[in-house]
Amino acid sequence: MAIEFVGTVPLILLLVAAVWECVLIGYAFSLAGNAADEAxxxxxxxxxxxxxxxxGRHVGGAWAMSAQCTESGDIIRATVRLNLPLLHPGIDIGVPIEGQAGSPKERED
Structure with missing residues (x-):
C-alpha cells in the first residue's frame, strides 16, 4: 500500500499544480479586465x-503589466496587458492576457 501511495503522490501534486495554474489564469483575466475598467x-x-x-494602481507590481489609453471621439479606450504567470505572478511565460474597456468622456459644462 505504501508503494501505491508513493506512486500516486506525484500525480496528485501535478493535478494540484494544474488546478492552481487554471486559477491564476482566471484571476489574471479578471485583474486585467478590472484594471482596464478602472483606467x-x-x-x-x-x-x-x-x-x-x-x-497601474489596480495591478500589483509582480504582474508584468503594460497599459495603453487612447482617445477616439468622445470615448476613452483602455487596454491592459498582463503576462500569463507560471505558478506565481512573478514568474511569467510571456503569453499576454489582455483586458479592454471604454468609457465616454465627462463633459465640462
Missing amino acids: ARAGAVGGTAVCEAAA
Whole structure:
C-alpha cells in the first residue's frame, strides 16, 4: 500500500499544480479586465495620462503589466496587458492576457 501511495503522490501534486495554474489564469483575466475598467473610467474624467496611471494602481507590481489609453471621439479606450504567470505572478511565460474597456468622456459644462 505504501508503494501505491508513493506512486500516486506525484500525480496528485501535478493535478494540484494544474488546478492552481487554471486559477491564476482566471484571476489574471479578471485583474486585467478590472484594471482596464478602472483606467477607462479615470481617463474619462482626467485624460489619457491619468488613465494609464490608474491601471497601474489596480495591478500589483509582480504582474508584468503594460497599459495603453487612447482617445477616439468622445470615448476613452483602455487596454491592459498582463503576462500569463507560471505558478506565481512573478514568474511569467510571456503569453499576454489582455483586458479592454471604454468609457465616454465627462463633459465640462
